[in-house]
Amino acid sequence: MWRVNWAKIFGCVGLWLVLLSMLALGEETGSVESPPGQEEETRADKPVTVEELPQIEVHSFAEKAATSSVVTKEDISLGPYQNLPGYLEDQAGLDMTRRSLLGVKANQVSIRGFDEGRYQVYLNGRSWKGSGVKGGFFVDWATITTEDLERLEIIRGPLSAEYPNTLGGVITINTQRGTKEPKISLDTYWGSWATESYRFLTTGSYGPVQYALGVNYGNSDGYLRNNFIRDRGNFSGSFTYSFPWDLSLTGSARYFTQETGLIIYNWPDSPFYNPDYPESDADWLYGPYLNFLDQITGQNAQTKQWLGRTAGDNSYVRTQRYEFDLEGKQNFWYGAGEFHLFYCQATRSEHYYAMNNPNKLIASRGSWDEDTWGWNFKVRQTPGKVRLGFGLEGNYYGFGGVQYTDLDPNYFSPAVYLNYMTFPPTPRPIQGMRNAAKMHGGFVDASLPLTKYFELYLGLRYDNYDAADPGIKNSKGLRADFLSPKCTLTIRPTDTTEAYLSANYSSHFPNLTEWCAFWVGASVPTGQPVVSPEFGMQYEAGITQQLPWNSMLRIRSYYYDINDYIRQMFSSAFSPGGRVVYNLDLAKIRGVEVEGHIPLPYNLAAFANYTWQQTSTSPDPLGGGVQKLTEYPEHKANVGLKYKAPNGAEGKLSLRLVSHRKQYTVSGVSASNVVTGVTLRPMKGFFNINLEGRYPVVERYGVKTFAYCGVQNLTGEFYEESAGYPMPSATIYGGLQARY
Numbered sequence: 001m002w003r004v005n006w007a008k009i010f011g012c013v014g015l016w017l018v019l020l021s022m023l024a025l026g027e028e029t030g031s032v033e034s035p036p037g038q039e040e041e042t043r044a045d046k047p048v049t050v051e052e053l054p055q056i057e058v059h060s061f062a063e064k065a066a067t068s069s070v071v072t073k074e075d076i077s078l079g080p081y082q083n084l085p086g087y088l089e090d091q092a093g094l095d096m097t098r099r100s101l102l103g104v105k106a107n108q109v110s111i112r113g114f115d116e117g118r119y120q121v122y123l124n125g126r127s128w129k130g131s132g133v134k135g136g137f138f139v140d141w142a143t144i145t146t147e148d149l150e151r152l153e154i155i156r157g158p159l160s161a162e163y164p165n166t167l168g169g170v171i172t173i174n175t176q177r178g179t180k181e182p183k184i185s186l187d188t189y190w191g192s193w194a195t196e197s198y199r200f201l202t203t204g205s206y207g208p209v210q211y212a213l214g215v216n217y218g219n220s221d222g223y224l225r226n227n228f229i230r231d232r233g234n235f236s237g238s239f240t241y242s243f244p245w246d247l248s249l250t251g252s253a254r255y256f257t258q259e260t261g262l263i264i265y266n267w268p269d270s271p272f273y274n275p276d277y278p279e280s281d282a283d284w285l286y287g288p289y290l291n292f293l294d295q296i297t298g299q300n301a302q303t304k305q306w307l308g309r310t311a312g313d314n315s316y317v318r319t320q321r322y323e324f325d326l327e328g329k330q331n332f333w334y335g336a337g338e339f340h341l342f343y344c345q346a347t348r349s350e351h352y353y354a355m356n357n358p359n360k361l362i363a364s365r366g367s368w369d370e371d372t373w374g375w376n377f378k379v380r381q382t383p384g385k386v387r388l389g390f391g392l393e394g395n396y397y398g399f400g401g402v403q404y405t406d407l408d409p410n411y412f413s414p415a416v417y418l419n420y421m422t423f424p425p426t427p428r429p430i431q432g433m434r435n436a437a438k439m440h441g442g443f444v445d446a447s448l449p450l451t452k453y454f455e456l457y458l459g460l461r462y463d464n465y466d467a468a469d470p471g472i473k474n475s476k477g478l479r480a481d482f483l484s485p486k487c488t489l490t491i492r493p494t495d496t497t498e499a500y501l502s503a504n505y506s507s508h509f510p511n512l513t514e515w516c517a518f519w520v521g522a523s524v525p526t527g528q529p530v531v532s533p534e535f536g537m538q539y540e541a542g543i544t545q546q547l548p549w550n551s552m553l554r555i556r557s558y559y560y561d562i563n564d565y566i567r568q569m570f571s572s573a574f575s576p577g578g579r580v581v582y583n584l585d586l587a588k589i590r591g592v593e594v595e596g597h598i599p600l601p602y603n604l605a606a607f608a609n610y611t612w613q614q615t616s617t618s619p620d621p622l623g624g625g626v627q628k629l630t631e632y633p634e635h636k637a638n639v640g641l642k643y644k645a646p647n648g649a650e651g652k653l654s655l656r657l658v659s660h661r662k663q664y665t666v667s668g669v670s671a672s673n674v675v676t677g678v679t680l681r682p683m684k685g686f687f688n689i690n691l692e693g694r695y696p697v698v699e700r701y702g703v704k705t706f707a708y709c710g711v712q713n714l715t716g717e718f719y720e721e722s723a724g725y726p727m728p729s730a731t732i733y734g735g736l737q738a739r740y
Contacts, residue, residue, distance in 0.1 A: 066490065066500045066542055067156035067169065067556060069595075073176075076146050078652070078692045080712045080731050081189050081197045081218060083141040084149070085109035090638040090654060092593040092609035093156050097631075099283055099725035102195075102220055102229045103260050104142050104319065106132065106513070111156055112558065113589050113613060113632045114168030117511045117566075118534075122163070122172045124252070124325060125378075126340040130370045131397040131436060132513040140346070143256040143321050145216045145234050147187065147199035150174045156593075157540055157558060158506035161443040161459025161486045162378070162391060167508050167534065167562065177250070178210025178240050179203040184703075184740035191733030195220035197232075210240045223728040225266045225277035226313050232258035246331035254323040260285060262315040263725070264355070271306050272355050281724030285317055286348060288402075288520070290363060292411055294355075308356025309411045315353050321346040321370070335381035335388075346370035347400075354411065362408040368400020368432055387447040389459075394440045397512055400432035437467040437512050445486070453493055459486035465509040465533070475519040480533050482507040496546035507535040510581075514566055518581040522669045524621045525676075528582050536562040551598040560589040569622060569664045569678065580666055580675055585618040587629065603646075608639040622664065622678045630662040630680065643693075648706065651693035660685040663723040686719035688712070694737070702740055709734035 069091055076087040082101035085108040089096050095110040107115040116139045121128045123144075132138030151174040155163075163170045182204035189197040197218035204211060216234040221227075238252035263283035266274055284290075292310040322345045329338040345368075352363040376393030445459035464481040488502040510518070510531050518531040542556035565587035570579045591613035599605045613636075615629040640654030661683045668677030692710025699705070712731040713719075719727055 065155045065157075065159045066488070066498070066502075066544070067159060067540070069154045069156075071152040071154070073146070073149055073151070076149065077737070078650075078694060078708055078710060080191060080710070080733050081195050081220065083108065084144045084146075084152075085141055087146070088152075088154070090609070090640070090656060091154060092595050092611050092636075092638075093591070094154070095632055095636070096721045098721045098727065099263065100222060100224060100227050101728060101731070102142070102218075102222070102232070103227065104140065104285060104317075105283075105722075106138075108139075108141050110632070111154070111168035111171075112560075112591060113615060113629060117514065118166065118508050119168030120163045120166045120170040122170060124174055124340070125327065125338065126325070126342050126376055127164075127374055127393070127395050128173070129395075129511075130344060130346065130372045131399050132511060133369070133399050133436070133516050138511055138513060140256075140319075140321060142232075142258065142319075143234065143254070143323075144173060144175075145199065145214075147185070147201050147214050147216050148175045148234065148236050148254075150176045156556070157502070158484075158504050158538055159457075159486060159488055159502055159540070161445045161461040161484070162389065164393070164439065164441045164461065164463045165465075165508055167506050167536075167538070167560070175236065175238070175252075176201060176203060176212045176214065177238055178205055178212045180205050180210070182740075184738075186738040187735065188737075189218075189733060189735040192728070192731045193221045193223055195733070208242045210242070211238065213237045222261060223278065224263050224280045224725065225274060226261040226264040226315065228259075228261040228316075230259040230261075230316070248329050250325070250327040250329075252325045252327075254321075256321040257319065259316050259318045262311055262317065262352075264312055264315070272308055272312065278726045280726060282311070283725065284311065286350065286367070286369075290352065290365075290412070292362075308354060310355050311352045311362075312355025313353065313358040315351065317348055317350045319346065319348045319369075333381055334383045335379070337377070337379040339375070339377045341373075341375045343373040344370050345372075351406075360408075361406050362411045363404065364406040365402060365404050367402045371398035371400055371432070371434060372396065385449045389443070389445045392440075392442040394438070396435045397437040397439075398432070398434040399436065399512075431471075433468060433470070435468070436470070437465070437515070439466075439509070440464045453491060455490040455492070457486070457488040457490070460484070461486070463507065463509070467510070467512065467515050470516050470519055472516070472519040476530070478510065478515065478530070480509060482533070482535060497543070499543040500541065502538075502540040504538045504540075505535070506538055507533060508566070509533045510566060514568065514581050517568075517579050522580045522666065522673050522675045524580065524582045525674055526621045531566060531581055532564040532583050534562055534564050534566055536560060547598075549599055552596060554593075554595040556593045558589075558591055558593075560587070562587045562589070565617065567620065567622075569666050569675075580622070582621070584620060587615065587617045589613065589615050589629075603644055605642045605644075606640070607642065609637065611636040622666075622675060624678065624680070626680070630664065633659040633661050633685070635659040647696055648704065649693075649695045652690070654690045656688040656690070658686055658719075665723065681723040683720045683723050686717050688717060688719070689714040704739050706737040706739075707734070708737065 079087055080101060085096060086101055088094055088109060093112050097110060098108050099105050111119050121139050129138045153172045156169045158166050158169060185201040187199040199216045201214040214236045218232040220229040222229060234256050236254045238250055240248055240250040242248045262285055263280060265282035266277050266280050294307055294309040324343045326341045329336055348367050348369055350365040351361060354360040354362045374395035376391060378391035381388045441461060441463035443459060443461040448456045450456055461484045467478040469475055469477040484505045484507055486504045488500055491499045510533060514531060538560050540558040544554045546552055563586060565584040567584050568579055568581050591611060593611050595609040597605060597607040613632060613634060617627050619627060637657045640652060643651040662680050663683060665679050665681060666675055667679040670676050690712050691714055694706050694708035697705050697707050710733055714730060716729040721727055
């Protein structure tokens with residue numbers, strides 16, 4: 001089932017090459033080669049430009065930092081049906097740690113070696129992170145679709161005082177808003193693993209009201225065993241009312257739902273092994289783990305018996321997420337002020353079927369995962385050449401309870417569970433906590449032009465964190481605060497050169513996932529009374545050089561010195577809580593990022609980036625003498641060729657390379673809940689070749705229709721981004737797009 005179908009691949013590649021050759025030959029709306037003399041003049045006086053595909057309009061945003069990269073709706077309009085991080089895999093400094101293209105998983109993308117707990121994610125100007133407890137996800141990437149995205153910006157490093165509690169930087173996401181003129185976008189998708197998706201978006205206005213309404217629906221059988229996605233639906237809407245006195249109010253709502261199959265353990269040492277699927281570990285997605293009689297959750301899992309008295313095929317989780325936002329913006333003086341108020345609620349229902357009988361329901365569980373809300377207020381003013389900023393915000397993370405039904409006592413083990421729940425033979429309900437963690441903060445910053453060639457950015461941020469006692473045996477609460485100064489000097493010696501030097505103090509409080517997992521999970525042999533916040537210095541320097549013919553080269557180097565680095569290891573075999581959380585005295589992270597692009601004749605453009613990253617740590621009580629963060633590759637590179645014609649036709653050929661990594665997993669826990677064994681699992685280096693293209697097929701009555709197709713991982717390369725979970729082999733896809 002998972003073997004490469006070369007006939008489909010060659011057929012798809014052949015179609016793509018035919019389309020590309022038609023484009024290169026130059027149709028009526030294509031490019032025409034200029035005479036030698038004229039070509040030189042055109043390059044010198046007129047940069048190469050490409051007419052944008054007539055899609056939903058994208059508003060103009062200035063880059064906020066020297067480390068920024070901007071991704072727009074047009075940049076991710078193609079590609080396989082996947083969660084948002086998959087469209088960022090060719091960005092410098094980012095690491096993917098997915099287990100599948102779709103579905104749910106914590107920590108799917110890292111910035112400079114820092115997972116989602118250590119950088120910020122903002123949606124439409126407010127924090128998008130939740131509590132993430134009970135196995136939930138403080139960033140649920142599955143809930144943002146390409147239909148809904150307007151613009152995304154990656155700011156690497158903690159250079160800005162505007163964003164709290166970050167070491168790695170921030171990803172800001174802007175979803176589609178209303179437009180003055182009516183716009184309609186319709187996309188269909190069909191691909192490997194019986195994957196299908198349908199997306200619709202309409203925007204427009206009625207008097208002073210602008211609106212945006214979107215819907216997305218999809219299904220997939222998935223690549224790994226039982227890794228299906230069913231009834232994936234996303235509904236979003238926003239309404240903006242513009243008042244005559246430069247004031248606008250925007251109300252928006254989002255709803256997301258899907259059924260996700262639990263990946264089933266599928267190694268040959270299991271009597272329930274299915275050779276039609278790739279070999280993989282199990283992934284139960286959420287917690288707390290259920291103490292089934294036969295825990296078959298990872299390679300080398302230690303089990304008493306292999307009778308299949310655990311979760312098996314047909315087990316799934318249905319998730320639902322609701323988000324409500326109110327935003328106001330008032331222009332005044334030399335800038336504007338804005339406020340945001342939001343609320344998020346997420347629920348899930350789990351249904352476990354037996355491995356020895358996929359039709360037998362052995363447990364059900366309902367959980368209220370998110371009860372989170374927050375607010376912020378920001379003012380930006382630009383009197384003359386000085387840019388000033390001020391802001392305050394509060395975020396409140398909470399969650400509801402857990403209830404169990406349909407429990408079959410023949411499948412559970414009488415044991416002490418999670419240090420505070422004893423069940424012979426079934427688990428007990430868990431109570432929720434409103435405002436389990438509260439974070440308040442504020443910032444002031446200013447950009448000051450010193451001379452014609454120098455600009456100085458100064459920022460100061462204060463954050464206060466208050467985590468309640470989770471009510472676990474011997475647990476306690478946490479209160480802490482940090483004052484974080486920021487400083488960046490920008491140098492512009494010429495109109496085409498910009499360099500910068502930056503020094504920043506940064507901090508990160510344990511999120512609720514880490515805080516609760518510390519008390520619930522296993523402990524290190526050396527013992528640790530509490531998990532402490534991380535803090536330290538970050539230094540950075542870089543240069544951006546505009547080259548002839550609209551080419552660009554950008555180089556950045558960075559260095560982190562982090563105290564009390566929070567380390568997490570997950571369990572391949574069963575252990576209470578599924579993970580161990582502890583502090584390392586010191587972690588150092590250094591790296592270099594190089595990016596470049598160059599326009600070419602015939603509407604072509606080449607791009608490339610390279611990332612080198614090296615880490616070192618103080619002695620790790622579970623590291624076995626290894627003093628570095630082994631899970632992140634030392635070398636990453638992306639190189640490719642893009643084609644964009646004035647008629648909207650486009651193509652892309654890209655190569656992604658990632659060096660080898662190793663991932664720690666907990667392989668043994670004592671009766672006293674102390675880690676007794678750790679396994680270092682290697683992940684080999686890999687490369688992916690991706691090919692895709694789109695061509696306009698018809699245009700009538702103002703509607704332009706495109707046909708597209710592509711292949712992800714063209715050669716069927718075996719690779720893993722998380723140890724024990726192979727990513728899909730060659731994925732073939734295609735579909736139609738309509739734009740009005």
